[in-house]
Amino acid sequence: MHLTILSVGKIKEKYAKQGVDEYAKRLSRYCQLQFIEVPDEKAPENLSPAEEEQVKQREGEQLLKKISDHQHVIALAIDGKQHSSEELAHHLHQLGLTGKSNVVFIIGGSLGLAEAVLKRANEKISFSPMTFPHQLMKVLLLEQIYRAFRINRNEPYHK
Template sequence: MNIKLVVVGKLKEKYFAAAIAEYQKRLSRFCKVKMIEVRDEKAPESLSSAEMEQVQAKEGDRILAKVSEREYVFALAINGTERTSEAFAQQIKDLTTYGHSDLTFIIGGSLGLAPAVLKRADDQLSFGKFTLPHQLMRVVLCEQIYRAFMINSNSPYHK
């Protein structure tokens, strides 16, 4: 099984990088994990709606260039579906059971994901209505993917 995270922007904080590396190491017994960073667009604080759409579209093009047709894609979106950890684990188990061995998770930039990315996604996943820094969201996502594998292997980790 292959898990890919396509994320906008560079991870600068060493402590987030260390946490992600730890989860990637833990996940290595279950799957291959790959983190792909795409360049973010400069986005000053005061952008018009049209400028915001342009930024999203440019980042979206970079994201979509990293996604193949056969991948099952989760877009992280605030308006996506919230799940429990157990339901997420079951979904991953079901997907792999029915032939989806390449799962891709997309985390957009500070302005969110372009409509084209949301359209390409097979599912939209929400971690709630909170706004979290994108770097921290990477850590949270990696932990939840690891938790899902631990739940599916009947490990006590998730309790």
């Protein structure tokens, strides 16, 4: 399986970078993993709703340029479907069985994802109704993907 983590912005915090590196190393025995980051747009806190949409649109355009037609796209969005770890493991397994083994997970920036990106996504998943920093979300996503591979191989870790 080939997995791409496509995200807005670079990881700046040392602890988050260490977490990403650790799970990337662990996942290397289960899949091909690629990281693609697009620059985040400047978004001061006093933006109008229209300006927020413009920022998301510009980030969205950059994200969409990095996706090919044959990739299965999973957007991380608050209104997406929530899965247990076992359900996510089963879902990833099913994607592989049905020939959708080139999967892109998209993590948006501080304002979320543009509507065009959400429309391109084959599905949306949510980890929680809470909002998380995108740097931390990358670590959480990788941990759950790693857990999914361990579950699917009946290897200890997930309990």
